[in-house]
Amino acid sequence: MSVGRGERRLLAVRDVSLKVAAGGSLGVVGESGSGKSLTLRALMGLLPPGVRVDHGTVELAGEQLPFTGDAARRLRRGRLAMVFQDPLSSLDPVYTVGAQVAEVPRRVLGASASASRIRAVELLRMVGMPDPEQRAHAFPHQLSGGMRQRVLIAMALASEPKVLLCDEPTTALDVTVQAQVLELLDDLRRRLGVAVVFVSHDLAVVRQVADDLAVMYTGRVIETGPTKEVLERPAHPYTLGLLEAVVDLDDMGQPPRAIPGALPDLAHVPSGCPFHPRCRFATDDCALSDPGFRYLGDGDADRGTACKYPERVMAG
């Protein structure tokens, strides 16, 4: 999939392929400008103005979904749902949260108004909202950040979707509350069999919720694989660099090490491998030709990397 943007048509996302199984969870990790949120929005058919998908497809249970227009909305409706980062700005301040949750079963599933209200309370209870009957009458400003995020998750689940797309859903929350929301997402996935795509900049958070991981850099996926294996034995120098750069609570042995250089902006993505100017494994060849994405094979069938020298990276 490739997305072009703006007058100058910058390539914001290129050749990104992701898949997630029913009941599975995929974490998409990257820093600002890596294209992770745009990719998620493209999946959801919610691209901002000026951004278009040049080519590529999205399939849900074997059915192809268009990216724009009425058909895009109709085909996603009730099957894909999204949870946004900032729960306050994604809720309408003038309606009670119960009414906002009830709107989904009523309009998407065609339930009656009274059945929808009952369903809304059930959903609020399911996402762990304390005292859901009372809280359904509350307005968003009367709830705490964690409770608002629970309301958003309840709304997303109200249409009984197959896939839940989460864009940094815990970034605005405190750590003790973040832990509760992560736990809730994991629990819902197991209980309801909904697939979860979880976008975040925080490796430690993603590690807790994702079976599989895709790491993005400058609009490309540069590494994929089972979360545990990718984090323990990264096959791309950028993933390795991120792991070394994380200020980790436990890793007191060595201080975190920043990745040299800065994130390139989209107008000046380096030639060849986009990471080569910051890479300690780079050779002259890396600047000349794009390494392309390939799977590692033998034993690591699910693992892929966009590096020419994964063996060297994995050896440290």
Added chain:
Amino acid sequence: MPAGPPERDSAMPAGPPERDSAMPAGPPERDSAMPAGPPERDRPALPLLVAENLCVSFPAGKGQRLIAVEDVSLSVSEGETLGVVGESGCGKSTVARCLAGLLRPGSGTVSLRGEVLGARRTTEQHRAVQLVFQDPYSSLNPRLSVRSVLAELLVFHGLAQGEAVERRCLELMALVGLPADALDGYPSSFSGGQRQRIAIARALAVEPQVVVADEPISSLDVSVQAAILALFADLRERLGIGMVLISHNLAVVRNICDRAAVMYLGRIVEVGEREEIFTDPRHPYTRALLTAAPRLRPGPDRVAGVAARLRGEPPSPTARPTGCAFHPRCPRAEPVCATQRPELLPAPAGSSRMAACHFRDETQ
């Protein structure tokens, strides 16, 4: 074409050159402010900045007061970094603003080297305590070049004149690991990490004795956070300034702080040497924070410590629970906790670490 700019942030890990010329370029009579060499880290340093019994409340409508900070006492010594951790609304940023003199506490005092800083600080006193903000996008004037930001400060405070201004600007750039030509740039031409370096250079330009940094790396990308932390650690070593680092991130505090204070609902619940706090926490809230923090390499199960997780969220500071403010969420709470507020006392007895819990002598 390999992109031009990306080399800038890399200036850091090696440390800027000219170690010695870095700091003492100011007027000589300021020598007490800035010990030229690195301080001897082992000697018991004098308290530099001391806050005693700070209380801050804000009007919250309907005649209510929101108590943001209650009875907070802190101190930081030369060359020492004190971390203040807590969740949103715990009052940590309010404490930072009181320390920096941007906010007048309702009661309590802030003193610098034993001298109480009054309600209105003098220019000199303001100079001595500098603040670095969280967001380097909104804390730099977009219409001033880096040179004009720094030069204005140097001239206003009488720290340099004429050619010395330019020399000092260049030194500051080297100190924070930016190239000399960055002086001609405007904030919009820099990345987040570079802007934070500029904000740090601005704070250091006036040769402060204490730098208070409020979430200085929270808005930066993961790959540059480590570089800014390394810069703080390096500056502390070289300039011997005291630092107060406000953060919600325990990992950050553990990485660069000597001591840490944990806040909950406007009060300090635990304070002590870093390793005491992180390896043998005595307040249940500190334990809960450590359990809840996402980790890269924890035990086998992914959602670990589920049972130990806290229920609920911090209550509003306008509706503070009686007794120990943490008792409604506390796994260890007993009836006494709802009625009697625990004092911040040494734990164990005689120790420099203090915890505000009735059960502070229990380990885990």
